[in-house]
Amino acid sequence: xxxDLLLGLRLAVGGGRMSGSALLRLAMTAFGIALAVAVxxxxxxxxxxxxxxxxxxxxxxxxxxxREGIAPLATYRWYxxxxxxxxxxxxxxxxxxxxxxxxxxxxxPAPGEVIVSPALAEKLNSAEGASxxxxxxxxxxxxIAEQGVSDAADLTAYYGSTAAEIxxxxxxxxxxxxxxxxxxxxxxxxxxxxxxxxxxxxLLLPLLIFVTTASRMGxxxxxxxxxxxxxxxxxxxxxxxxxAAESLVGAVIGLVAGGALFYALRPFIGxxxxxxxxxxxxxxxxxxxxxxxxxxxxxxxAVGSALFGLRRTIVEPLGVVRQGKPVRRRMWWRWTIxxxxxxxxLGTLVLSPGSGDQAAALALAVGSVFLLVGVAALLPWLVERxxxxxxxxxxxxxxxxxxxxxxxxxASRVVSGLVVVLAGTILIQGVLTSMTSRNSQRYETPAGVxxxxxRVDTTSAHEAEVRQRLSGVPGVTGVHSSKSxxxxxxxxxxxxxxxxxxxxxxxxxxxxxxxxxxxxxAGSSAQAAxxxxxxxxxxxxxxxxxxxxxxxPGNVRVVPSGNTAKAAASSLLVTPGAFGDLKPPVVRxxxxxxxxxxxxxxxxxxxxxxxxxxxxxxxxxxxxxxxYAGRDERMLASFRAVLLTASLFVLAVAAMSLLMLSIExxxxxxxxxxxxxxxxxxxxxxxxxxxxQTAVPVVVGVVLAVGAGLGLTAPILRLAKMPMxxxxxxxxxxxGAAVAAVLLVTxxxxxxxxxxxxxxxxxSE
Numbered sequence: 001x002x003x004d005l006l007l008g009l010r011l012a013v014g015g016g017r018m019s020g021s022a023l024l025r026l027a028m029t030a031f032g033i034a035l036a037v038a039v040x041x042x043x044x045x046x047x048x049x050x051x052x053x054x055x056x057x058x059x060x061x062x063x064x065x066x067r068e069g070i071a072p073l074a075t076y077r078w079y080x081x082x083x084x085x086x087x088x089x090x091x092x093x094x095x096x097x098x099x100x101x102x103x104x105x106x107x108x109p110a111p112g113e114v115i116v117s118p119a120l121a122e123k124l125n126s127a128e129g130a131s132x133x134x135x136x137x138x139x140x141x142x143x144i145a146e147q148g149v150s151d152a153a154d155l156t157a158y159y160g161s162t163a164a165e166i167x168x169x170x171x172x173x174x175x176x177x178x179x180x181x182x183x184x185x186x187x188x189x190x191x192x193x194x195x196x197x198x199x200x201x202x203l204l205l206p207l208l209i210f211v212t213t214a215s216r217m218g219x220x221x222x223x224x225x226x227x228x229x230x231x232x233x234x235x236x237x238x239x240x241x242x243x244a245a246e247s248l249v250g251a252v253i254g255l256v257a258g259g260a261l262f263y264a265l266r267p268f269i270g271x272x273x274x275x276x277x278x279x280x281x282x283x284x285x286x287x288x289x290x291x292x293x294x295x296x297x298x299x300x301x302a303v304g305s306a307l308f309g310l311r312r313t314i315v316e317p318l319g320v321v322r323q324g325k326p327v328r329r330r331m332w333w334r335w336t337i338x339x340x341x342x343x344x345x346l347g348t349l350v351l352s353p354g355s356g357d358q359a360a361a362l363a364l365a366v367g368s369v370f371l372l373v374g375v376a377a378l379l380p381w382l383v384e385r386x387x388x389x390x391x392x393x394x395x396x397x398x399x400x401x402x403x404x405x406x407x408x409x410x411a412s413r414v415v416s417g418l419v420v421v422l423a424g425t426i427l428i429q430g431v432l433t434s435m436t437s438r439n440s441q442r443y444e445t446p447a448g449v450x451x452x453x454x455r456v457d458t459t460s461a462h463e464a465e466v467r468q469r470l471s472g473v474p475g476v477t478g479v480h481s482s483k484s485x486x487x488x489x490x491x492x493x494x495x496x497x498x499x500x501x502x503x504x505x506x507x508x509x510x511x512x513x514x515x516x517x518x519x520x521x522a523g524s525s526a527q528a529a530x531x532x533x534x535x536x537x538x539x540x541x542x543x544x545x546x547x548x549x550x551x552x553p554g555n556v557r558v559v560p561s562g563n564t565a566k567a568a569a570s571s572l573l574v575t576p577g578a579f580g581d582l583k584p585p586v587v588r589x590x591x592x593x594x595x596x597x598x599x600x601x602x603x604x605x606x607x608x609x610x611x612x613x614x615x616x617x618x619x620x621x622x623x624x625x626x627x628y629a630g631r632d633e634r635m636l637a638s639f640r641a642v643l644l645t646a647s648l649f650v651l652a653v654a655a656m657s658l659l660m661l662s663i664e665x666x667x668x669x670x671x672x673x674x675x676x677x678x679x680x681x682x683x684x685x686x687x688x689x690x691x692x693q694t695a696v697p698v699v700v701g702v703v704l705a706v707g708a709g710l711g712l713t714a715p716i717l718r719l720a721k722m723p724m725x726x727x728x729x730x731x732x733x734x735x736g737a738a739v740a741a742v743l744l745v746t747x748x749x750x751x752x753x754x755x756x757x758x759x760x761x762x763x764s765e
């Protein structure tokens with residue numbers, strides 16, 4: 001047995017002298033398997049990545065349970081916004097010598113010092129660093145270690161303060177006695193399975209198909225070598241061992257090369273993730289079990305595919321004999337897989353849209369996987385049934401059809417991976433397009449937003465200090481106040497704001513305004529404005545504070561809820577003159593700053609002025625929703641670009657496989673092609689025959705992928721209660737890319753076709 005295996009190894013590398021064809025065959029096999037391994041290893045690292053993140057998140061959790069003998073760490077958290085990003089800042093102060101230190105810090109920052117996360121430190125050194133520095137209340141003196149942040153993209157920082165200043169925040173402050181809690185086990189919900197299952201199928205199925213296809217590269221040459229071995233006395237059982245060993249060489253080389261490629265690219269994988277996600281390179285570490293499975297699965301698929309390809313081939317001492325009429329492919333199992341997927345998807349039609357049912361999500365997950373596997377299995381059978389019914393046509397068409405009638409399975413298997421990717425791409429693109437369409441509705445920007453573009457969130461106790469600090473800021477032309485408002489009458493409570501006209505116009509389009517006016521945001525046209533006596537109330541440190549009774553005047557103007565920015569339905573917007581001498585209790589205050597020029601520049605100047613107040617004065621844009629809308633659109637565009645790039649990459653791999661398949665078929669048929677050329681068949685006819693031979697499986701596959709993709713998208717969008725929107729440009733682009741790939745493959749095979757159809761080639765035979 002070992003002699004047979006060693007013989008197969010020698011044949012795989014050319015028996016001591018590597019020929020060009022043997023080198024190309026081995027390189028293509030190794031490349032295909034290396035590519036699959038390089039993608040499978042990150043997929044196998046997901047479990048470790050999730051566990052590592054969960055462990056770090058558990059390690060930095062605050063434990064506020066009192067412990068005897070430990071002086072707690074006083075902490076207070078706030079979340080200032082910088083454009084599209086939110087920072088998590090934590091003020092810390094020790095209350096004793098043994099106060100705990102947060103993970104990732106070697107010491108607590110002194111008052112006025114800031115220790116930042118790696119991602120925040122990177123942003124501070126970027127072009128937007130000036131804006132970020134204006135939001136930090138102190139000077140940066142160090143970085144948090146990796147174990148002190150849950151995600152690589154976390155924008156967190158610890159700010160050194162005093163215990164008295166933090167405790168002044170009352171119940172909003174925390175006393176931390178230790179850090180670290182047990183990590184919670186990660187489980188995928190039914191909704192997540194609905195998303196993850198089709199994506200996993202789209203990624204893994206083409207790779208497995210590509211591995212089996214790559215292992216069959218050069219099958220014709222291999223069979224001729226095996227026939228020569230039969231001539232010198234090697235029996236049929238030994239032939240299979242030799243073939244297995246020969247396939248194993250490319251698989252092992254590909255396995256090693258794929259592993260090396262993964263570890264070389266691992267430091268950069270975290271920067272290529274969509275949605276702005278980032279991970280630490282060390283988190284991409286596959287488990288030993290996953291490594292063992294991949295190390296056994298990939299070579300096993302390669303060897304098994306090579307042996308499976310010999311099942312209908314008889315290798316005899318005088319040559320290779322194939323069955324003249326291939327056995328018709330069995331259809332029952334292909335249709336069974338597809339039917340299971342269709343049944344699961346159709347089963348969701350009994351549920352009402354937008355129900356969010358967990359069983360429906362699981363049905364969609366299972367149905368999508370079965371349908372994707374089913375269309376990949378259906379394609380070879382479908383191509384076979386189509387070409388066997390084709391008759392007539394020009395000579396080039398007849399040559400292609402006849403060749404596909406004899407053997408359409410190899411080309412169909414190559415295209416099967418492409419079908420899965422295209423169907424999955426249509427599904428995800430459809431969901432993204434529908435989400436973009438649903439989120440495209442924007443509120444009408446109120447007039448006050450442009451007049452006062454910067455917002456400072458503070459308290460009534462610090463309002464005077466904030467105004468004093470803003471008084472000397474260049475470019476500030478006005479500061480407008482808006483305070484929280486709460487009214488109660490029996491069981492009815494009304495929330496709103498009290499402020500000058502400019503401040504109120506940042507919440508809704510209230511039209512003409514003067515001091516003393518009152519506006520009510522109606523949830524519907526039938527909803528009437530409040531009337532009668534209401535008690536002015538508020539909350540401080542979690543306790544309700546009651547103020548005077550106020551009689552709502554009869555001059556309340558109703559504002560439709562569709563004309564609001566921040567004000568919720570059934571809220572009351574009041575100018576100070578409407579209260580007369582009454583003073584409602586206020587906890588939170590917003591100051592809207594007016595000024596000409598760039599909004600970002602004004603924000604930076606305002607943030608720098610109030611920087612020493614830390615969390616007592618948080619600065620942001622008044623029109624903050626525009627940043628969120630832009631971020632969502634950019635995230636969707638980023639994911640769409642990544643998805644399209646991945647689809648085109650798989651298409652390129654499929655085109656490369658089709659090219660190698662076409663080269664192999666032309667080399668195998670060089671004698672009949674030369675005979676046709678000698679009989680007067682023009683080279684153009686032979687080239688067009690090669691074109692149709694490649695195009696038919698691709699066209700059938702694209703049509704099947706479009707149908708499957710739309711069939712997957714419709715029930716998912718129905719349950720999500722989103723409109724069915726199909727990006728025709730993406731569909732046309734993918735179809736055009738498939739056509740371009742077929743034309744490119746044909747063009748690249750023309751030189752070889754010209755060479756094998758020369759007359760001297762026929763004479764040499």
